[in-house]
Amino acid sequence: MTQQDLPNAGFFRRLAALFYDTLMVIAIEMIAAGVLVAILQALQAAGIFNVAPYLDISDFLTRHPIFSPLFSLYLLAVWIYFFVFFWTRAGQTLGMRAWKLQVRQLDNSPITKRQALIRLATSLFGLGNLMALVDSKKRGWQDYFAKTQVVVLAKAE
Template sequence: MSDSMNAQSLPPAGLIRRLAAFVYDSFIIAAVVMMAAGVVVALLQALVASGVISYAPYTDVGDFLTSHPFWGPIYTAYLAIVWIGFLTFFWVRAGQTLGMRAWKLELQNEQGGRISTTQALIRIATSAFGLANLLVPLDPQKRGFHDIWAKTQVVVLPKAR
C-alpha cells in the first residue's frame, strides 16, 4: 500500500472476505506444517536407520513424536512455532498472507502502517483459531476481537487498474 493512502480511506474488511482468506491460508499453513513435520520425521528415520537412536518401545516415529513425555511436547511446540512464525512473518513484513493477498486484504496498525511483531503475537494469541472474527459483524469498525486487542485493522485494498 502506498504511504499516501491512509487507513481511513480504505474500507474495513467484512466477515465473509476474512473467512475466505482464513480458509485459503489454512490450506497453505497445513502444507507448511506438514513439510516441517516431514523434516523431523525424515531426520529421525535417518538416525534410526544409522543406528544412532532407537524409538523403542514406541511402534514408529509418529508414535514416538506424539507419545514421548519429553519429545512429544517439544515436537508440538516446534509445529506451533512454525505456524505462528508463518503468520507473524507475513503480517509484519508485508501486511498480508497469501490468502489475504488473494482476497485483496491487508492487515495494518491503527495508523495505516505495518504491524509490529508484538501486535502479530497478540493477534494470534487472542484469535481463538479464527473465532475472534465472529465479532466483525457486531463491531461498528468491523474489527475482530483480536484486532481490538492488538490495535490492528484489516482493510480491503482497491482493485488494480
C-alpha cells in the same frame, strides 16, 4: 482512493482468507513434520537413534513423555512463525493477498511482531472475526487488542 479511505474488511472476506491460510498452514505443518520424521529416520538408519520401545518414529513423536510435547511446541512455533512473518513483512498472508486484504496499525503503518503475537493470542483461532459482523468498524476481537485493522486494498495495490 487513498490509504486512509480504504474500507475495513468484513466478516466473509476475512473468513475466505482464513480458509486459504488454514490450507496453507496445514501444508506447511505437514512439510515441517515430514522434515523432522525424515531426519529421525536417517538417524535411526545410521544407528545413531533408536525408537524402542515405540513402534516407529510417528509413535515415538506422539507418545514419548518428553518428545511429544516438544514436537507439539515445534509445530506450534511453525504455525506462529507463518503468521508473524507474513503480517510483519507485507501485512498479508497468502490468503489475505488472494482476497486483497491487509492488516495494518490504525495509522496505516505495518504491524509489529508484538502486535502480530497479540493478534494470534486473542484471535481465538479465527472466532474473533465474528465480532466483525456486529462491530460498526468491522474490526475483529484481535484487532481491538492489538490496535490493528484489516483493510480491503484497492485493485491497483
